[in-house]
Amino acid sequence: xxxxxxxxxxxxxxxxxxxxxxxxxxxxxxxxxxxxxxxxxxxxxxxxxxxxxxxxxxxxxxxxxxxxxxxxxxxxxxxxxxxxxxxxxxxxxxxxxxxxxxxxxxxxxxxxxxxxxxxxxxxxxxxxxxxxxxxxxxxxxxxxxxxxxxxxxxxxxxxxxxxxxxxxxxxxxxxxxxxxxxxxxxxxxxxxxxxxxxxxxxxxxxxxxxxxxxxxxxxxxxxxxxxxxxxxxxxxxxxxxxxxxxxxxxxxxxxxxxxxxxxxxxxxxxxxxxxxxxxxxxxxxxxxxxxxxxxxxxxxxxxxxxxxxxxxxxxxxxxxxxxxxxxxxxxxxxxxxxxxxxxxxxxxxxxxxxxxxxxxxxxxxxxxxxxxxxxxxxxxxxxxxxxxxxxxxxxxxxxxxxxxxxxxxxxxxxxxxxxxxxxxxxxxxxxxxxxxxxxxxxxxxxxxxxxxxxxxxxxxxxxxxxxxxxxxxxxxxxxxxxxxxxxxxxxxxxxxxxxxxxxxxxxxxxxxxxxxxxxxxxxx
Amino acid sequence: xxxxxxxxxxxxxxxxxxxxxxxxxxxxxxxxxxxxxxxxxxxxxxxxxxxxxxxxxxxxxxxxxxxxxxxxxxxxxxxxxxxxxxxxxxxxxxxxxxxxxxxxxxxxxxxxxxxxxxxxxxxxxxxxxxxxxxxxxxxxxxxxxxxxxxxxxxxxxxxxxxxxxxxxxxxxxxxxxxxxxxxxxxxxxxxxxxxxxxxxxxxxxxxxxxxxxxxxxxxxxxxxxxxxxxxxxxxxxxxxxxxxxxxxxxxxxxxxxxxxxxxxxxxx
Numbered sequence: 001x002x003x004x005x006x007x008x009x010x011x012x013x014x015x016x017x018x019x020x021x022x023x024x025x026x027x028x029x030x031x032x033x034x035x036x037x038x039x040x041x042x043x044x045x046x047x048x049x050x051x052x053x054x055x056x057x058x059x060x061x062x063x064x065x066x067x068x069x070x071x072x073x074x075x076x077x078x079x080x081x082x083x084x085x086x087x088x089x090x091x092x093x094x095x096x097x098x099x100x101x102x103x104x105x106x107x108x109x110x111x112x113x114x115x116x117x118x119x120x121x122x123x124x125x126x127x128x129x130x131x132x133x134x135x136x137x138x139x140x141x142x143x144x145x146x147x148x149x150x151x152x153x154x155x156x157x158x159x160x161x162x163x164x165x166x167x168x169x170x171x172x173x174x175x176x177x178x179x180x181x182x183x184x185x186x187x188x189x190x191x192x193x194x195x196x197x198x199x200x201x202x203x204x205x206x207x208x209x210x211x212x213x214x215x216x217x218x219x220x221x222x223x224x225x226x227x228x229x230x231x232x233x234x235x236x237x238x239x240x241x242x243x244x245x246x247x248x249x250x251x252x253x254x255x256x257x258x259x260x261x262x263x264x265x266x267x268x269x270x271x272x273x274x275x276x277x278x279x280x281x282x283x284x285x286x287x288x289x290x291x292x293x294x295x296x297x298x299x300x301x302x303x304x305x306x307x308x309x310x311x312x313x314x315x316x317x318x319x320x321x322x323x324x325x326x327x328x329x330x331x332x333x334x335x336x337x338x339x340x341x342x343x344x345x346x347x348x349x350x351x352x353x354x355x356x357x358x359x360x361x362x363x364x365x366x367x368x369x370x371x372x373x374x375x376x377x378x379x380x381x382x383x384x385x386x387x388x389x390x391x392x393x394x395x396x397x398x399x400x401x402x403x404x405x406x407x408x409x410x411x412x413x414x415x416x417x418x419x420x421x422x423x424x425x426x427x428x429x430x431x432x433x434x435x436x437x438x439x440x441x442x443x444x445x446x447x448x449x450x451x452x453x454x455x456x457x458x459x460x461x462x463x464x465x466x467x468x469x470x471x472x473x474x475x476x477x478x479x480x481x482x483x484x485x486x487x488x489x490x491x492x493x494x495x496x497x498x499x500x501x502x503x504x505x506x507x508x509x510x511x512x513x514x515x516x517x518x519x520x521x522x523x524x
Numbered sequence: 525x526x527x528x529x530x531x532x533x534x535x536x537x538x539x540x541x542x543x544x545x546x547x548x549x550x551x552x553x554x555x556x557x558x559x560x561x562x563x564x565x566x567x568x569x570x571x572x573x574x575x576x577x578x579x580x581x582x583x584x585x586x587x588x589x590x591x592x593x594x595x596x597x598x599x600x601x602x603x604x605x606x607x608x609x610x611x612x613x614x615x616x617x618x619x620x621x622x623x624x625x626x627x628x629x630x631x632x633x634x635x636x637x638x639x640x641x642x643x644x645x646x647x648x649x650x651x652x653x654x655x656x657x658x659x660x661x662x663x664x665x666x667x668x669x670x671x672x673x674x675x676x677x678x679x680x681x682x683x684x685x686x687x688x689x690x691x692x693x694x695x696x697x698x699x700x701x702x703x704x705x706x707x708x709x710x711x712x713x714x715x716x717x718x719x720x721x722x723x724x725x726x727x728x729x730x731x732x733x734x735x736x737x738x739x740x741x742x743x744x745x746x747x748x749x750x751x752x753x754x755x756x757x758x759x760x761x762x763x764x765x766x767x768x769x770x771x772x773x774x775x776x777x778x779x780x781x782x783x784x785x786x787x788x789x790x791x792x
Contacts (some may be wrong), residue, residue, distance in 0.1 A: 072791075155755030276642070281651030286642050290631060297633045354628040358690065359627065360595055362646040391735040434629060467592035514597040 001096060008112040009085055022430075027112060034116045042123035049127040053344035056124070056127035057222035058206040060138075064124055064145055064218030067208045071149035071155050087257045097258065101251040108150045121145045124218065131225045137232075145217040146238050151246035152213075179521060189340060210235050213242035236456045277377075283364045287372020288379075291348070293378055300351055300432055301408050308337055308384060331401065331475070334389030334409025341381035342416020345373050346423045346456055350431045353520050360513045366506030370421045375500055377417055385413045404474040404483035409469030411490025418494075418501025425509035427452050428519040466493050467488045485487030527762075538566040543607030546698045546729035551601035552591045562588045564601055565755035567748055569698075569731050571606070574724045576744035576761075577733040578770075580778055584753035585733040588624055589702050592731075594622045605698055614722040617646070622650055622696035624687045626703045632676035635685050636667055638710075641674055643690035654693065659690035664719060680707035688716065699723070701732045705739060719745060737771035752776040 017114055041063075049056035085104055095103075128134035161510035210219025210231070216239035223231035276291050279285035295301045312333065334487045349356055359369055389409030393401040429452060461468070467490035474482040509516070533709040551564035560586040569575045579585050590596035592603045594614055603610045610617040631639060640661055640671060644654035662668045665685040670678065675686060688704060699720070705713050720743075722729050734740050740747055747770065748758035756777045757764045765773045775781055 103758060134703055142658070269674065271637060271639060271672055273641060274552050274635070276638055276645070281645055281654065283648050290638075292635065293638070294631075294633055315534065328617035355631045357595060357625050359629065359646065361593060361623045361691075362643060363594075363615045364646045365615075434632065439607075504684040514595060517595050 001099045002103040002106060005085075005100070006107045006110065007109035007435060012085070022058075022433060031112050033118075035119070036117065038119055038123055042126045045124065045125035045354075046129050047468055049129055050058060050145070053127075053131065053225055057225050058203050060124040060127040061206045061210050061215050061218045061222045063210070064121060065495070066151065067120055068145060068149045068214045071117070071408065072152040075153045075157050087254050091258045098251060101247075101254045101259075104254070105147070105150055105154065108144070108154070114150070117149055118142070118146045121218075125221070128221055128285075134221040134225040134486075138218075138226050141217040141220045141239070144243065148213060148217065148239070148242055148246065151243070151250050155246060158250075158257065160226030169256035171418075177284040178397070206287040211237055211238055212239065213246075216242055222438070269354075270392060280390075280513055283368035284372040284375065287359075287364070287369055288375040291373050292379055294351075294364065295376060298351070298434070300434075305341075305344075305380075308340070312388075315390030330392035330396065331405055333392055334385065334410040335464070335471070336406045337388035337413070338381070338385040338409045338413030338455070339416045339464070341377070341384060342413050342418075342460070343420055343453065343456065345377050345417065346420035346453070347431055347518055348373050348424045348428065350424075350428045350520065350523070351434070353434055353523070354517070354522055355434070356385045357517060359388070360517055364512055365423070366503060366509035367504070369426070369509060370502040370505045374417050374421060374498065378413075381413055381417070382410075385409045400480055402483075404471050404486040406481075407487035408467050408471035411486075411494035411497065412460065412464045414491075414494025415464040419459050421498075421505035422499040422508065423505075425505040425512065425516075428516060428523070430523045433523070463497060466490075534605060535642050539602075540562070541577065541604040541607065541609070542568050543604075544571065544708065545569055545604075546573070547592065547604060547700075547731055548607070549601070549602040550603070551586070551605055552588060553600040554587055554598055554600045560753055562591070562753045563626055565750075567755060567758055569729060570746070571662075571745045572577045572724060572727055573729055574720070574744045575729070575731045576747040577731060577736060577750065578737065578740055578741035578747060578774060579733075579750040580735065580780070582725070583778075585750060586702055586716075586741065587753075588750070589623075589627070589700055589731075589733060592697060593621060593625070594618060595625060595702055607677065620697045621652060621695070621697045622676050622691040622694065624684070624691045624699075624701040628708075630675050630683065630687065632678075635672050635674055636682075636689075637662065637671040639686060640689045640693055647694045649694060657693050658689075666715070681709055681712065685712060685716070690736040696728075698729045698731065701730065703733055705720050705736065732753060737769075737774055739771040741765070748775050749774060 011236060017027060045056055045059060047060065085107055087104060109118060119344065122139060125135055125138035125142060126280075128138050134331065206215075206222075209215040211234060216235050219235035220232050220239065223229075223235055275289035276286065279289040279292075289309055351358075386406075386409070390402065390406045393405045467486060470482060470486040470489055474486055532622065538550040541550055547567075547569035549565070549567040551566065552558075553564045554562045563621065571640060577585055577588070587596065590597040591601075592605075594610055594617070595597060596613070602612075602662045603616045608617045608620065609638055627633070631642065634642060637658060640658045641654055645651075657666075662671045665688065667682065667685060669691070670682060677688065684704060685705060686702070691699060691701070692751040704716065708716065720732075724745075732740075732744070744761055746759065747761050747764050749756040749764065750766075764770070768776070
């Protein structure tokens with residue numbers, strides 16, 4: 001039965017790829033990339049181990065602990081677990097819970113992340129290439145580490161989902177997630193300042209982390225390599241206890257999950273017409289009202305906003321802390337935020353999924369469809385871009401740069417929105433379906449999405465060149481005239497591109513409606 | 525009625541579209557890879573008829589209707605609504621059509637009331653007319669209480685009903701309904717049938733796909749049977765069934781009944 005569950009997972013994985021060549025390409029590229037990175041890291045570790053065994057073992061322990069921690073954090077907050085093997089799906093089959101638990105756990109190794117993790121743990125053994133006993137132990141203990149990682153991911157997500165079953169909680173949680181990211185900025189900045197002190201602390205960290213569940217199995221060979229037998233035994237004990245406890249929790253939760261089908265509580269209703277009463281009763285007004293409702297209600301759109309605070313942290317806190325050579329680095333925020341927000345409608349039809357049929361069936365004009373989506377984007381994007389363009393010059397006390405910053409920020413927002421309006425009428429890609437976790441990327445979708453988005457990013461940079469060029473010229477010369485010129489050119493040029501994008505995108509959409517429908521039908 | 529100005533190419537085995545028919549299909553064809561989903565046939569749905577399109581699962585009903593409604597581009601052939609070619613003049617044709625598509629999502633983060641309003645406003649209808657008709661539609665679909673609820677929280681039957689409301693808000697001349705009664709409770713189904721009958725009596729045309737033969741026999745004036753993407757029979761219900769019940773006639777036409785040798789091991 002365990003073998004059957006594993007082969008079922010394999011069949012699901014393989015069939016999922018067969019449906020779409022692009023996904024297959026994506027998975028292969030992703031796998032090659034990961035394997036390449038792992039092998040490079042392993043070779044480096046082997047070289048280090050030949051010279052300095054102690055340092056190599058410290059690195060190995062820390063790397064394993066970090067990987068295990070990643071399996072706890074990333075599925076819970078970002079990707080979620082792949083739902084194709086949810087325990088509830090096996091509720092109607094007479095399978096013993098213990099067997100089901102073992103089967104599902106082992107099936108978790110099938111797929112790129114599972115295999116890559118196992119490979120990763122095995123490759124850390126290269127640190128002990130000259131210590132046969134430690135090497136052998138490490139190869140065995142790698143299995144233990146991998147099991148702990150899988151168990152942590154499963155118990156973690158199971159606990160998280162019991163909390164997140166209510167729709168409101170899920171929305172609050174995704175907002176709460178931003179808070180640690182906010183604090184991350186200053187934290188990394190201070191780390192970077194004290195890099196040496198951190199470097200000196202690492203051996204100590206490796207010393208105690210091997211007695212925690214995260215580094216226990218990796219600690220066994222590390223301790224043996226340093227002839228610390230008691231330490232090795234202690235690590236082994238911690239590791240085994242961790243396995244037993246986690247297994248117990250996991251199988252108990254699985255047993256409960258089988259008999260309690262997930263229930264999502266109904267969301268609060270909407271009295272009246274909501275945004276529909278605030279937009280004109282025209283086709284484009286309707287599309288704008290609908291899009292804005294989705295921006296607020298659909299977590300997939302919120303996720304595309306998540307990038308904004310990260311950028312702020314990166315450019316306003318981290319980079320200025322690392323290098324003080326470019327004092328006004330934060331000025332890049334305006335154009336950058338504008339560009340990224342403009343992008344966020346480039347996947348709009350993919351997000352609509354087959355609900356886009358309503359637009360096709362009602363025969364809404366392409367221009368109205370594009371315009372409505374742009375208006376909704378501007379409702380969110382305009383204030384954010386304004387803030388990102390206005391705050392940095394004021395905060396750095398350089399008022400004279402304000403017009404240029406505004407011109408560049410708004411100009412890029414408009415250009416980016418215009419180009420995205422064209423792009424989303426032409427290209428669709430596999431995105432999380434409505435109602436799915438926004439962080440759950442369909443297998444292998446990454447490659448195509450990355451390709452389209454980077455092409456779009458280059459296009460935005462090229463088309464927005466007049467505004468950005470003038471902005472840079474203003475920064476270099478400090479000329480007030482150039483600053484005001486940036487504002488005028490940015491606004492006019494951006495608005496021109498936006499209007500053109502809406503028109504061309506609308507025409508393309510009308511011509512390609514059936515093809516767009518076929519494309520969204522495939523991604524189900 | 526005048527003939528179309530341009531005659532169809534002489535190679536076409538089908539007569540030109542009938543401008544008097546509510547729906548006129550001429551040689552629509554679609555294949556997915558090597559599999560022919562719909563083979564060319566000609567079909568006219570007379571104005572004022574209640575037309576049933578029946579066929580087994582996978583016969584090509586939804587594919588045919590998708591090509592009629594502009595959701596799927598045919599490999600060849602034409603479709604017209606009251607003489608308006610769907611693929612030449614899509615906007616005019618879509619204005620005359622009300623469609624309940626099967627197997628597509630709805631914008632389910634909207635409330636039922638918002639969704640119906642959205643459907644009306646997308647068609648450019650004035651606000652007060654949309655508001656009035658939305659309330660009427662919610663009432664007859666028995667969804668007034670659920671009007672404020674998000675569509676994502678609706679049951680399968682409520683999904684069908686709200687989609688039907690979206691299809692009817694602009695008072696189309698032709699309703700194309702793909703499996704409208706699936707999962708709808710008997711009381712609502714009866715109410716919807718009354719609405720549709722009333723609509724047909726006052727000059728509307730309904731083209732409905734189903735595989736519930738009893739329902740089609742009771743409800744429809746005309747019926748077409750398709751199987752394996754081919755038209756097997758078409759005409760008034762009485763013509764097609766020829767004295768048999770529609771279900772018996774359907775099984776005759778489509779074939780595929782088992783030999784009666786069942787699963788002996790299933791007997792307890």
